[in-house]
Amino acid sequence: MQESIRLDYLAAIGVVGWVPRQPLPHAAFRIPPELPAVPAEAEPNTEVTAVPAAKPLGAPKAAAAVASARAKIVVRPAKPEPVPAPVIAQSVEPAARPVPLESFYLQLWMAGPCALLIETSEPGLESASPGLRLLKDILRAVRLPQTPHLYADFQWPLNRNPQFDRSASAASLALQAFMQARLESEPAVSIGCFGAYPRLLLGPELDGQNLPYGREEALEHLPPAWFAPDLDTLMNSSSSKAQLWQQLKRIMSRWQAAQ
Structure with missing residues (x-):
């Protein structure tokens, strides 16, 4: 039980x-409880002798049992209460809002197997503009079709909502997505970039000290791109045109093999 x-x-x-x-x-x-001592009875007409008090029944066994029981009792010290850690007040600074990128306008032209991303002012290249004539001269020199056609345009910001992220990082992602969507079904083997803002294809950095002019860069999910100053700068700088010509002589084999 x-x-x-x-x-x-x-x-x-x-x-x-x-x-x-x-x-x-x-x-x-x-x-076991302690039993009371049994008093001695005095006999009649006899001397009364002092009888020692009887020891409790089973006293040695009880004492040994009590000692054994007490020896098994383990008194554990009380656990100290945990002291709460001091709370350190930290000043939470609001996250810095990204700096918006200024507005710009790009046009995507197709000249055979070469795509041309050109920075220009709105409405862009006109049929009789000096910039378009210079572009045709460049295409003729590198053996590309001299009559490129306007394929699409890209304007930043994408909308007028002030809550929309207008930073350089957002512009870089938007331009990369724009080019991937437009060239998905086009047999482009190279991308020619004229101006500063087409550099966003490489990332959000627009540092003027690290210009990619004069070299070709590999792009993710896009054909390789070569970079040159905008058409207005090329028209007014003979050294820039010479540098571009040396660059194009090295890479023009890309579209010549595709034609």
């Missing part, structure tokens, strides 16, 4: 103090 059930039975029948005759299974250890 379980100890708890046994105690409930004894309490129900009114038994308050009790000692088992033999060890009970599952019962907690109980210290």
Whole structure:
């Protein structure tokens, strides 16, 4: 019988103090009670002698049991309450809002297997503009079709909503997506970029000290691109035109093999 059930039975029948005759299974250890000493009775007409008080019955066994029980009791120190860590107040600075990029306008022209991304002012290259005549001269020199056709245009920002992200990073992602979508079905083997803002195809950095002019760059998910100053700068700078010509002589084999 379980100890708890046994105690409930004894309490129900009114038994308050009790000692088992033999060890009970599952019962907690109980210290035997001390029995009162039995007084000695004096015999009549005899001398009364002092009788020492009798030792309690089973005193050695009880004492040994009490000592053994106390030896098994392990007093564990109370755990100290955790001290809360001091809260260090930190000043939360609002995130800096990205600097908006100024507006610009690009036109995508196709000249055979070469795509041309040209920075220009709105409405862009006109049929009789000096910039378009210079572009035709460049195409004739590198053996590309001299009558390129306007394929698409890109204007930044994409909308007039002031809540729209207008940073250089957003413009770079938008221009890359624009070029990937437009050239997905076109057999372009090279991209010619004229101006500063087409450099966004390489990333959001527009540092004027690190111009990619005079070299060809590999692009992700796009044909390789070569970079040159805008058409107005080329018209007014003979050194820029000479540098562009040296660059085009090295890479013109790309579209010549495709024709």
